[in-house]
Amino acid sequence: MIEVRNVYKTFYSRHKVEALVDVTMRVTRGEVVTIIGPSGSGKSTLLRCLNHLETIDRGEIVIDGIPLTDSRTNINAVRAEVGMVFQSFNLFPHMTVLGNVTIAQTKVRKRSRDQAEEIAMTLLQKVGIPEKARSYPSQLSGGQQQRVAIARALAMQPKIMLFDEPTSALDPEMIGEVLDVMKTLAREGMTICAVTHEMGFAREVCDRVVFMDEGRIVEVGTPGKIFDSPDHERTKAFLAQIL
Amino acid sequence: MGSLKDLLHNPRFRHAASWTALVVILAGLVAGTFHTTKRVDYIWRWEQIPRYVLFKDSRVVEAEDDATVVALDVAGGDTVIVVKDYLDMESYYEVPSDLVNVAVGQEITRGQVLAQWERWKPGLLLQGLVLTLEISVLSIALGIFIGLFTGLARLSKSPAPKWLAIGYIELIRGTPLLVQIYIFYFFVGQVFRLSNFMAGVLALSVFAGAYVAEIFRAGIQSIHRGQMEAARSLGMSYALAMRYIILPQAFKRILPPLAGQFISLIKDSSLVGVIALVELTRAGREIGTSTINYFEVFFTVAALYLILTFSLSMLVQFLERRFAVSD
Ligand SMILES: Nc1ncnc2c1ncn2[C@@H]1O[C@H](COP(=O)(O)OP(=O)(O)O)[C@@H](O)[C@H]1O
Ligand SMILES: [Mg+2]
Numbered sequence: 001m002i003e004v005r006n007v008y009k010t011f012y013s014r015h016k017v018e019a020l021v022d023v024t025m026r027v028t029r030g031e032v033v034t035i036i037g038p039s040g041s042g043k044s045t046l047l048r049c050l051n052h053l054e055t056i057d058r059g060e061i062v063i064d065g066i067p068l069t070d071s072r073t074n075i076n077a078v079r080a081e082v083g084m085v086f087q088s089f090n091l092f093p094h095m096t097v098l099g100n101v102t103i104a105q106t107k108v109r110k111r112s113r114d115q116a117e118e119i120a121m122t123l124l125q126k127v128g129i130p131e132k133a134r135s136y137p138s139q140l141s142g143g144q145q146q147r148v149a150i151a152r153a154l155a156m157q158p159k160i161m162l163f164d165e166p167t168s169a170l171d172p173e174m175i176g177e178v179l180d181v182m183k184t185l186a187r188e189g190m191t192i193c194a195v196t197h198e199m200g201f202a203r204e205v206c207d208r209v210v211f212m213d214e215g216r217i218v219e220v221g222t223p224g225k226i227f228d229s230p231d232h233e234r235t236k237a238f239l240a241q242i243l
Numbered sequence: 244m245g246s247l248k249d250l251l252h253n254p255r256f257r258h259a260a261s262w263t264a265l266v267v268i269l270a271g272l273v274a275g276t277f278h279t280t281k282r283v284d285y286i287w288r289w290e291q292i293p294r295y296v297l298f299k300d301s302r303v304v305e306a307e308d309d310a311t312v313v314a315l316d317v318a319g320g321d322t323v324i325v326v327k328d329y330l331d332m333e334s335y336y337e338v339p340s341d342l343v344n345v346a347v348g349q350e351i352t353r354g355q356v357l358a359q360w361e362r363w364k365p366g367l368l369l370q371g372l373v374l375t376l377e378i379s380v381l382s383i384a385l386g387i388f389i390g391l392f393t394g395l396a397r398l399s400k401s402p403a404p405k406w407l408a409i410g411y412i413e414l415i416r417g418t419p420l421l422v423q424i425y426i427f428y429f430f431v432g433q434v435f436r437l438s439n440f441m442a443g444v445l446a447l448s449v450f451a452g453a454y455v456a457e458i459f460r461a462g463i464q465s466i467h468r469g470q471m472e473a474a475r476s477l478g479m480s481y482a483l484a485m486r487y488i489i490l491p492q493a494f495k496r497i498l499p500p501l502a503g504q505f506i507s508l509i510k511d512s513s514l515v516g517v518i519a520l521v522e523l524t525r526a527g528r529e530i531g532t533s534t535i536n537y538f539e540v541f542f543t544v545a546a547l548y549l550i551l552t553f554s555l556s557m558l559v560q561f562l563e564r565r566f567a568v569s570d
Contacts, residue, residue: 076478076479076480077478079475079477079478081478082476084476086469086472088469090470090472091473092470092473092474092488094491094492103487103488104477104478107479107483107487108479152477153476153477156477156478
């Protein structure tokens with residue numbers, strides 16, 4: 001489903017930053033993969049490359065059989081198949097919750113308004129806030145906003161969902177409600193690539209954990225393996241820090 | 244003395260004192276103006292002014308000779324009465340259609356009243372105001388259009404649109420509007436055979452467009468880039484994301500600077516008087532020349548500009564309140 005081969009990405013801002021160095025990874029259909037690693041290790045960059053929000057310098061990324069690096073690929077079509085949830089929600093503040101969840105359906109998927117609203121309401125039901133359909137994002141709590149963001153991504157009926165630290169901007173009491181939604185998706189067979197340090201999520205529903213450091217994938221394994229008996233010193237040091 | 248100190252620190256006393264000061268200052272200004280004009284022996288004749296806003300046009304059309312009506316040609320709201328005298332010479336009388344009281348074939352005699360009417364007509368000032376309004380509205384609309392696309396081009400990563408936009412913006416902002424108006428009139432106007440009106444409107448639009456472009460650019464850049472990324476990650480194209488996600492949010496933020504720009508544009512439109520467009524300021528100058536009542540004329544002109552700019556401010560405030568619902 002996701003194929004990442006020998007990907008390099010370097011940023012040249014003030015300093016040269018090698019955000020991704022020779023990253024190779026593969027996620028099969030229905031698999032749930034968690035990416036962990038210290039801040040600045042390239043986790044977000046990797047996810048953003050999967051959605052072509054960043055272009056890569058070298059290597060190859062293939063999403064559902066379509067190479068992102070090919071200039072003939074219609075990036076918008078690929079993106080419509082890949083849902084993304086951001087740390088800072090990024091809801092559209094000038095639209096109601098319903099507007100947020102229907103806009104891409106009507107403009108990209110060309111669904112009728114009625115059909116889009118019906119799908120939106122089903123999804124809002126699924127994430128547990130159908131009563132907020134007519135509210136504006138600013139009237140919602142962080143947890144509610146993130147659940148709307150998930151519904152917005154799901155409305156495109158994507159084949160893959162990417163989560164970039166979806167709970168790290170949330171107050172502790174709201175983390176659970178977002179993780180519950182993610183777990184439900186995982187159990188339903190969605191292909192998921194999530195950057196999160198919520199060990200509960202990783203242990204409960206995740207098939208593999210990827211540990212990244214300094215732009216490289218250091219270690220990959222089952223949650224049990226990575227959390228309980230990692231091979232690398234750096235993994236151990238990192239886990240000791242966050243647990 | 245404690246009580247005086249208390250009084251001076253009493254907020255209600257201070258508030259009242261401040262209002263009193265305002266009234267005294269305003270009264271002083273009026274008195275000062277009055278006194279100054281006394282010193283230059285100026286004779287105020289405000290009664291001259293109203294007829295330059297609206298005047299009563301009274302006309303009597305009389306037949307100049309004995310003749311026969313041969314035709315009635317309707318043109319717009321007016322009718323041309325065509326008559327022939329005994330030498331078969333044609334003459335014409337133009338009268339409002341609803342006042343025609345002769346028929347084809349009818350004989351008319353010298354001195355006969357063909358029509359008599361009194362109509363309210365806009366005076367030079369009102370005509371100037373209307374022209375200023377027309378020029379401003381058109382230039383604002385065109386300026387928004389030019390500014391939006393230049394702003395987007397300015398933000399483009401591709402060099403051609405970006406540098407063309409930068410060049411245009413710098414060129415316009417670095418030269419006086421008056422010079423631009425002359426260039427549009429003498430050069431562009433000649434080459435493309437533009438009317439004075441079109442040359443004026445284009446000069447003002449191109450001028451406003453450069454400033455509006457910078458306002459749009461700043462507004463778009465002020466929207467968090469997560470908004471664009473979220474839209475693109477849903478599969479929206481750049482154009483769709485701009486249209487439905489970024490611009491609506493940016494528009495709300497740029498409304499105040501945009502309004503300021505357009506208030507300037509209304510005032511700057513006074514410069515197109517130099518290319519023989521009798522807009523408000525030029526109308527004022529012409530009336531001033533013929534009446535030498537410059538003081539009254541230009542106070543009136545200023546008040547008329549204020550009406551335009553103040554209405555625009557009110558409209559923008561209304562729009563801002565309408566857009567504020569989602570925060
Ligand atoms: N747009 C950018 N411009 C310059 N440097 C960037 C940019 N995005 C990320 N980086 C740098 O790339 C490195 C990896 O960042 P990121 O992928 O966000 O790490 P993580 O998500 O693991 O914290 C960091 O050193 C960061 O400063
Ligand atoms: Mg990150």
